[in-house]
Amino acid sequence: xxxxxxxxxxxxxxxxxxxxxxxxxxDGYMQDDPALHAWRAGHRLDPADRASWWRPWLDVIVETVGxxxxxxxxxxxxxxxSEYIRYEYDVTFPNVEAGEQVRWLPRRSASDLALPGNDFWxxxxxxxxxxxxxxxxxxxxxxxxxxxxxxxxxxxxxxKVWERAIPHDKYTI
Numbered sequence: 001x002x003x004x005x006x007x008x009x010x011x012x013x014x015x016x017x018x019x020x021x022x023x024x025x026x027d028g029y030m031q032d033d034p035a036l037h038a039w040r041a042g043h044r045l046d047p048a049d050r051a052s053w054w055r056p057w058l059d060v061i062v063e064t065v066g067x068x069x070x071x072x073x074x075x076x077x078x079x080x081x082s083e084y085i086r087y088e089y090d091v092t093f094p095n096v097e098a099g100e101q102v103r104w105l106p107r108r109s110a111s112d113l114a115l116p117g118n119d120f121w122x123x124x125x126x127x128x129x130x131x132x133x134x135x136x137x138x139x140x141x142x143x144x145x146x147x148x149x150x151x152x153x154x155x156x157x158x159x160k161v162w163e164r165a166i167p168h169d170k171y172t173i
Contacts, residue, residue, distance in 0.1 A: 008142065010057075012123050013064045013071075020064065021122040021158045022073040025115065028084035029137040039087045047093055058098040065099030072101045074161045076115075079106045081173050084137070089173050096168055103165030110164070115157050122154045 013020055030036070045053040065071055073095065077085045092102055119131040128150055132140040145151075 009121060009129065010060050012121065012127065012129060013060055013069075016064060016069045016123045017067075018069060018124055019122075020069055020071045020124075021154075022071075022120070023115075023122075023154070023158050023161060024073065024075045024119050026119065026133060026137060027078050027082040029088075029133065030139065031084070031137055035091070036084070036087055039090065040083075045091055045094070047097075050097075053091075053094050055094070058094055061095065061098035061100055070101070071099060072103075072158075072162060074103050074105060074158060074165050076105045076107055076110050076161060079108070086173055089171075092168055102168040103162060104168065104171040105161050105165035110161065113157065113160050114153070115161075116150075116153055120154055122151070122158060125155060126151060128154050 061071060081089070096102055121129040123129070126146055128145050129142050130145070131142050134140055
């Protein structure tokens with residue numbers, strides 16, 4: 001994700017008043033991420049060494065959750081999972097530690113759901129921020145909409161995924 005796209009999400013999180021929902025539906029993102037390369041080389045985050053994995057992004061999450069905003073992230077994943085999803089699974093505990101609720105839905109359990117064509121964030125049930133990615137998972141930016149029909153599609157899709165998805169602490173890869 002580009003820094004400008006990340007900054008926009010930070011801004012939207014900071015302005016959220018009650019909810020921020022994130023639906024991820026790809027099996028891989030940003031293959032050139034240095035953290036992914038380090039993971040491939042055997043580096044693992046140490047939950048006991050918080051200073052080594054805490055990031056500015058997590059400060060935004062803590063601040064947002066601290067204001068009473070519920071942050072939920074759902075990931076639809078193919079199984080067996082891709083290498084990237086194994087990596088993502090391994091580095092999710094900081095998100096949970098910061099206050100996000102995270103769930104995983106095997107793609108085969110989503111076959112009968114109407115889903116939008118792109119990943120999205122949904123803020124306060126009124127603003128959708130689409131995430132656009134290349135076929136290789138490189139971030140291409142995003143766009144915002146407040147179109148009521150699009151918002152409804154995203155609310156419905158997210159909630160149906162959330163109902164079926166497995167909480168992070170119960171999902172195994």
